[in-house]
Amino acid sequence: MSRMAQPTIATDHGHSIDPARAPRDTALAIHGLTVSYGEKPAVFSVDAAFKAKGMSAIVGPNGAGKSTLLKAALGVIPRLSGEVYVFGETIRDARARVAYVPQSASVDWDFPTTVMDVVQMGLYRKVGLLGRLSGPVRAQARECLDRVGMADFANRQIGQLSGGQQQRVFLARALAQDADLYLLDEPFAGVDAATERAIIGVLKSLKDEGKAVVAVHHDLATVRDYFDHVFLINVRRIAEGPVETTFTTEHLQATYGGRLAATHLDELAVADGAR
């Protein structure tokens, strides 16, 4: 089917979107994304398609461009080239449908604010720059805090939280955004086992509600337990697909090169015999 023959949809900003490249049933569609901080590209010509339902992991070695991919898709950092569509719309039109959990180490936890304040930041798209935080909206923030098991900490200064608690607060803020696509940057980095269980529980419940969850993930041992879709990246896209068929020794070898011992790879990946 020729792309030329496809009808196009005009956006608010005058561009036209080719529906074949921006399918509405794909939560996050990325085409030819290239990002560079200096002369070397951090992400080079990457294509990706994350389904509208389910849990996907973005996996790759340090410096492979995992976080960069997320940030560039969100427009947090500029991209050199490429297109990004969220549920068939440009990111500018779809912001209200996307929740973002940055790496918790990326902010200053000494900032003078409380847990509740941080969660209420997630309500920004509902209340706007000058809108009041009404009772029902506040109640919603409290519910989100309850959902991550942090309701008792609402009035705590954020600097007094442990790493795991900070990560839960970030997740509660994302829940307050009430989105259809949740993008998380290393949600399990530096958290305790109880927090990891709590977070994965919330993410799985989001999946059950029909939401899309995409997480940068660094722990290869839990990929198969937590996720159903995996995207392997090392600056370029290595492989993408269901965990059972994509998370293989061969693909991991291609992603990590010599950085993982072969025996280790065999333990982690789906047995090649399954092919």
Add this chain to the structure above:
Amino acid sequence: MGAEFVQFSLTPVLIGVLSAIACALPGNFLILRRQALIGDAISHVVLPGIVVAFLLTGMISAVPMLLGAAGAALVAVVLIEAVKRLGNIEPGAAMGAIFTSMFAAGVLILEQTDTSSVHLDVEHALMGNLESLVWLRAEGWHSLLDPSMLATLPGELSRIAAVCAFVVVATLMFWRWLKIATFDEGFAQALGIPSTALGLGLVVVAAIAAVAAFDAVGSIIVIAMFICPPAAARLMTNRLGHQVVWSAVFATLSAVLGYVLAGYGPFWFGFEGAVSAAGMIATVSGIILAGACVFGPHRSRVGVAQQEAR
């Protein structure tokens, strides 16, 4: 507190208070963004701007000097960004390089040109001349109700009052953006908040406050007010809103106490004359900060966290 107070002290105190608040408000966000030095940089680069404006126009009137100062502040911000990006240099170093160079250039121009006939010298640039901003025509408190008398108020007062009001309104209006983008810039951008423009806007508002305050009270007080009241306020509370209110309280306290101490302090200690009000205001703000470091309820936040963990 009669006619003499209205004539000689009311306007300098008010100008001091308004200058201090106008600088302290943006100072809160500059400090939280680890950009405290920007305030320092702006208040230094204002000097060459004023000198060049004077040389070009040949007059020492407020409007061209304010324009020159604002222009210099913007040039400095652009140069700092350029040095940072092109040289891949750490922001603090880029700021330090630009503002010291520009300030030094201002001092050189000032020395080399004949500005001795007017009241424009290094001392004035540093200290301002708060004590001279008096309301000679006033006859007492009732003058405040007399429109023809109000017209004789020093122009610095209405200018700094307008700028202070502008800073307060801008802070309130963009409160939510400032809070989210200062805490978590990436998240703010993902929400669609224009954080880069907001950051530039903050610097421009700080520059406007610095220029207006510089005109009245000199650069020492500007630097001190950008940093000392907000830093002391941070030690008093763990809520951003409370911190900003505390910073305004400390700024007011510094201005009033500093002015009174400069005028009467030496006399109390048995000396003749008075010391610079601007210098004393900056000193008092530093003493308040020292006090907050020792007595502030949130002075050791790491310690608090450890206590709670136990």
